[in-house]
Amino acid sequence: MLKKIAHVLILVVFCVSPASAVTVEALGEAEIVRGDVPSAKNMAVSRAKWAALEQASGVKIKLDTIISNAQLAEEAVKSELTGTVESFSITDEGKDGNIYWVSIKAEITPDGAKNLVNGFSKNTSVAVLLPAVLPSGEILYGQPFSEAVIKGLTEKGFEVTDAASAGGNAGAALDKALRSGDYSALKELSGKYMASTMLIGRINVFSKGNDVGYAKVNFSIMSGELDWKLIGSSGGADAVIASGSLTGRGQGATETDAVYGMLKGMSKNASVKLVSAVSQKILGDNAKTVRVALKGDNDPRLFRELRDDIKNVPFVLDVKEQGLNAVLADYPEKTYYLASFLTRNGKYKVTRMDEDEIILERR
Numbered sequence: 001m002l003k004k005i006a007h008v009l010i011l012v013v014f015c016v017s018p019a020s021a022v023t024v025e026a027l028g029e030a031e032i033v034r035g036d037v038p039s040a041k042n043m044a045v046s047r048a049k050w051a052a053l054e055q056a057s058g059v060k061i062k063l064d065t066i067i068s069n070a071q072l073a074e075e076a077v078k079s080e081l082t083g084t085v086e087s088f089s090i091t092d093e094g095k096d097g098n099i100y101w102v103s104i105k106a107e108i109t110p111d112g113a114k115n116l117v118n119g120f121s122k123n124t125s126v127a128v129l130l131p132a133v134l135p136s137g138e139i140l141y142g143q144p145f146s147e148a149v150i151k152g153l154t155e156k157g158f159e160v161t162d163a164a165s166a167g168g169n170a171g172a173a174l175d176k177a178l179r180s181g182d183y184s185a186l187k188e189l190s191g192k193y194m195a196s197t198m199l200i201g202r203i204n205v206f207s208k209g210n211d212v213g214y215a216k217v218n219f220s221i222m223s224g225e226l227d228w229k230l231i232g233s234s235g236g237a238d239a240v241i242a243s244g245s246l247t248g249r250g251q252g253a254t255e256t257d258a259v260y261g262m263l264k265g266m267s268k269n270a271s272v273k274l275v276s277a278v279s280q281k282i283l284g285d286n287a288k289t290v291r292v293a294l295k296g297d298n299d300p301r302l303f304r305e306l307r308d309d310i311k312n313v314p315f316v317l318d319v320k321e322q323g324l325n326a327v328l329a330d331y332p333e334k335t336y337y338l339a340s341f342l343t344r345n346g347k348y349k350v351t352r353m354d355e356d357e358i359i360l361e362r363r
Helices: 037-057 070-081 110-119 144-155 168-180 184-192 255-268 270-286 300-311 335-343
Strands: 008-010 022-031 085-096 099-108 122-129 159-162 195-207 220-234 237-252 288-294 318-322 326-331 348-354 357-362
Touching: 022 037, 037 085, 037 099, 122 144, 122 270, 144 159, 144 255, 144 270, 168 184, 168 195, 195 255, 195 270, 220 255, 220 270, 237 255, 237 270, 255 270, 288 300, 288 335, 300 318, 300 326, 300 335, 326 335, 335 348, 335 357
Parallel strands: 122 159, 122 195, 288 357
Antiparallel strands: 008 022, 022 099, 085 099, 195 220, 220 237, 288 326, 318 326, 348 357
């Protein structure tokens, strides 16, 4: 009846209800692992709900990229979907080989869904928009400095999007933000990429001619000045949460050569400073303490192994021991991201979880 599909297929029918909700029909599927049909059904329903939310909000999110454990997916749904999915019912379900699928009809409040999906952005997701503006007015989006910043943040584990891919829309939003301090257009742009923060700025390039002060030389000299801002949420409103300035200088046979020399120089030195400042700000400001305990086992060897496993989770900032079977982890992400990482190797099973605590047991 149903051909195997990669993740989620969405069928949509909109009709306005008295409560201004929309009716969305969505299909979700999940692999049946070790014959566990109930867990596969749970996951399929969760994916169908997210598919309905995606359609109502106009923003795409793959639940698989966030969480792959059925139990944790249900925890995510419970904490994220309350009050947004007004109601839903399973209209059809079945198995296709080792795939379990469900079809649901859900009543979604569109505005609530949009806010929810935008709010679900990872703390460690960043959209970057750092063009260079030449004296002629030409704007360079894909240039060595911005590419180096994107690469540096990616290597640190951040989920990075080059917002310049939006072309002219991004340029207009950036110009408005830098001129007026109105970040609404940028917020809409970062929401499109599911980014919780946005790194913006323009490298204003100036010609220094060929006069070095004591003589004229036979090459061109160009300088660049960047005032950067990190836009995020502060007190529920969009605001500048960090800012700074960087400069560069280059020379070449022509002004074009000098510009690229300057940008390449900044990509080697200034980009490292910027990546460091941004990563420290994002991780430090979003960190919270999560207690992780190992249920029913006081074996020191297993406890040390758990502590080391937590230290190896991306973005865990600090780990402190608490008693004989628990640790306190400083972590800037959703708690169930941490739980998801810890259960990926099949070593642990989550028995209880809330915003500040994860209880595990060894498999």
